[in-house]
Amino acid sequence: GQNIDQPTEMTATEGAIVQINCTYQTSGFNGLFWYQQHAGEAPTFLSYNVLDGLEEKGRFSSFLSRSKGYSYLLLKELQMKDSASYLCAVTDSNYQLIWGAGTKLIIKP
Amino acid sequence: IAGITQAPTSQILAAGRRMTLRCTQDMRHNAMYWYRQDLGLGLRLIHYSNTAGTTGKGEVPDGYSVSRANTDDFPLTLASAVPSQTSVYFCASSRTSGKSEQFFGPGTRLTVL
Numbered sequence: 001g002q003n004i005d006q007p008t009e010m011t012a013t014e015g016a017i018v019q020i021n022c023t024y025q026t027s028g029f030n031g032l033f034w035y036q037q038h039a040g041e042a043p044t045f046l047s048y049n050v051l052d053g054l055e056e057k058g059r060f061s062s063f064l065s066r067s068k069g070y071s072y073l074l075l076k077e078l079q080m081k082d083s084a085s086y087l088c089a090v091t092d093s094n095y096q097l098i099w100g101a102g103t104k105l106i107i108k109p
Numbered sequence: 110i111a112g113i114t115q116a117p118t119s120q121i122l123a124a125g126r127r128m129t130l131r132c133t134q135d136m137r138h139n140a141m142y143w144y145r146q147d148l149g150l151g152l153r154l155i156h157y158s159n160t161a162g163t164t165g166k167g168e169v170p171d172g173y174s175v176s177r178a179n180t181d182d183f184p185l186t187l188a189s190a191v192p193s194q195t196s197v198y199f200c201a202s203s204r205t206s207g208k209s210e211q212f213f214g215p216g217t218r219l220t221v222l
Contacts, residue, residue: 031208
């Protein structure tokens, strides 16, 4: 079966760094996406990894290890507006996205 | 319009009624998708379309149908609504299927009583 695992909830402090992990088991792999979703809103795209390594984009970075079926999203200099759910999604062999249940990130002052 | 829109924003529906959720994008994207999002379960794909004129079944297609008569529109129909279809429905589109980011509409909150 296909499975994507993320922690359900994480708490971090404003100004700190947090790492959100994602592990996956899918039928084929054609890339991994991270999306941000604020409560009551639609998901918005953060990053896409298809090759191993780290992709940096401002305060956000995403890492992929295909051999380990593992990715993480790193958020630096946390701000209150970063309080949201973070969704990991993998493109399978049929080029459809398989979504994790999301990690709710709570930022405390 | 710019981007992707959905209508209605929310709806309360009696069980057994027929309902069509509308989705329109103006980005000329080839691929479009319908998801439902339930607490604790994440996004689940209902139906998709890789290009105008074609559709496919996702993870949870039962009780739903779609059509893709043109590039811009991708309506989702519930033929006879049941309470288990109470959910938030998101329409999304992408330039191509699987390798490009998906852009999401604002969602439709549907309650079936």
